Amino acid sequence: MADTPAGPHAHAYTAPQAPDSAVTRGQFLTLSSVGLGAMIGAVIGVPATAYVLAPVTKEISFKEVTLGPTSDFTSESGFQPTAATYVEDPAEPNTSAGLAWVHYTGKHNTDWLASDAMFVVFSNRCMHLGCPVLATSIGFGCPCHGGQYDTRGVRTAGPPIRPLDRFAWKVDSSQNLVLTDRWSVDYINGKLTYFPVKMPGQPVNIPGPLSNHSADVLYAPVTYNHGAVPKAQN
Numbered sequence: 001m002a003d004t005p006a007g008p009h010a011h012a013y014t015a016p017q018a019p020d021s022a023v024t025r026g027q028f029l030t031l032s033s034v035g036l037g038a039m040i041g042a043v044i045g046v047p048a049t050a051y052v053l054a055p056v057t058k059e060i061s062f063k064e065v066t067l068g069p070t071s072d073f074t075s076e077s078g079f080q081p082t083a084a085t086y087v088e089d090p091a092e093p094n095t096s097a098g099l100a101w102v103h104y105t106g107k108h109n110t111d112w113l114a115s116d117a118m119f120v121v122f123s124n125r126c127m128h129l130g131c132p133v134l135a136t137s138i139g140f141g142c143p144c145h146g147g148q149y150d151t152r153g154v155r156t157a158g159p160p161i162r163p164l165d166r167f168a169w170k171v172d173s174s175q176n177l178v179l180t181d182r183w184s185v186d187y188i189n190g191k192l193t194y195f196p197v198k199m200p201g202q203p204v205n206i207p208g209p210l211s212n213h214s215a216d217v218l219y220a221p222v223t224y225n226h227g228a229v230p231k232a233q234n
Helices: 025-057 211-218
Strands: 065-069 082-087 097-104 119-123 134-136 139-141 155-157 166-171 176-188 191-195
Touching: 065 082, 119 176
Parallel strands: none
Antiparallel strands: 065 176, 082 097, 097 119, 119 166, 134 139, 166 176, 176 191
């Protein structure tokens, strides 16, 4: 006998003992898609939620680190910053190693915020994707994607979104140069302005009446415990 086409009232086969268990192929595919979508959403959403909540649930402190005697950094002429390696967290040396570029200004004030401060200490982390920058005679350059900075650490070309981060520093009683904190910076209305540290690629300031608040909501700062944000400088 020839097969009879399914009529308009055809439905999925139902086991005799389970009259309500029928699921059509379309329903099965729909449920599978919903389940898969939920799983993907969880994979994406959980890390994102953890990132948003991280400033609330976890805080870290910048630990003071000694770079060495100030005399190691005062032979510079022109713009030839000295590379200084450091370990931010001695308990995690493999994951907290860093490098700072120490620029000797030729001046002698040991107040790091003074206009005649002895040093300016830059982070070597490019503000595009975090690659290490190299010092040049005219500033800094990133070998990864061509980011360029002037001698103030301000972007002059390429994809970096803001100037290089800077370190607060002091000279201790033994005449050692000591890093005491880290700040993100930008020039706002011609003034060097300090901000809690943000990750590479994240702006510290968004134009508008709520610029600082907007930047903090969209791009949560790294949760360093720190004192008052330094005042803007000319």
